[in-house]
Amino acid sequence: MTLFRRVSNQHHPRRASPGQSPKIPLREWFDSVLFAVVAATLIRWLFMEAFTIPTPSMENSLMVGDFLFVSKLHYGTRTPQTPLQVPLTHQKIWGTNIPSYSTAIQLPSYRLPGFTHVKNGDVVVFNVPPRYLNDGIDYPTDLKTNYIKRCIGIPGDKLEVRQRAVYINGALMPAPPRSEQKYFIKTTEALDANFFRKYEIVNDYRDLNQPTENWKPQEQFNDSTKTTSLVGYTVNTTADVIEKFRTFDWVKGIEPLIDKPGETMPSIYGTPTFHWNHDNFGPLVVPKKGATTPINAQTIAVYGPVIEQYEHNENVTLTPTSISINGKPITSYTFKQDYYFMMGDNRDNSLDSRFWGFVPEDHIVGKAVFVWMSLDPNPANIWNKIRWNRLFRTID
Structure with a gap:
């Protein structure tokens, strides 16, 4: 009899106890959605947040169209500064220009304990500090635009960039293995987008069709048998790809495009007091709390x-x-807090600390840990839309 009752209860709706109204389907749906939103909001705040890469400033380490997870636990989660906000939004309500938050309540922000600190070489997501990079809006710190860069200098470091090479406290900091820089290439062949795509050069190449300091279009190349017009390209790519290009007999010259020491680039941080440019910057000391x-x-x-x-x-x-x-x-x-110096791995196509200065500690969001999906925004065909070789790739 007991067994019969247990089985029977699985096939008949449970009766509501006296004084309790049964849940209707709409109420159950609402409760499920509410639970999912609360759970997702807590996970996003405390543990992990998903981001996507919209620009090529971190190529070739991170590609446009990469989807990645960023850990809040590594450096410690920040307590919310702006609590009045639509859940799972940042600055605007999805698909609109309507602000998703109210500044009626602003709280002091604290950082919960993490299990590590920002180190030289970490790939870090942060709220970019300058107002002009936040659409000219004075957003609260936790709602400023998210940027991702590699940490080059930590608090107290003496940093200098000499002819592209980064020196920390006088020692050379090796460039990330997949970092990119700008080169000028002379060829006897006209190269198209499909050629560059084979070498993962998607966003950063240009056919030079106007005179420059280094190049005059249709320059003539003479050998003992014929005269051939050369074609010029600037490309941002890795050192490994450049070595492959050097093996092609139709490539007649490759040279890095580097700013000269002492040449002042007006948009660089610290100018005009200092004659710096994006290939020659510093030395300067990164601010440290208590210094x-x-x-x-x-x-x-x-x-x-x-x-x-x-x-x-x-x-x-x-x-x-x-x-x-x-x-x-x-x-x-x-100084009242620590600061960091950030640079993109695509050194010649990155709006980073060389242009706008230091990142305060209270602007740090988290550490990028791995790419879980990668979609090519301009695939050669539909079958190549997903970059299968980048799925579940750790970020180093």
């Missing part, structure tokens, strides 16, 4: 924006030669 710097024209050029914008000081007056806080001129300054 003190004197205030003068040179330190203001690199640390003035930090003191004014990211140190949570009130009433800062900044000029090229002086800094005042609450009306009092200062002759030295002690």
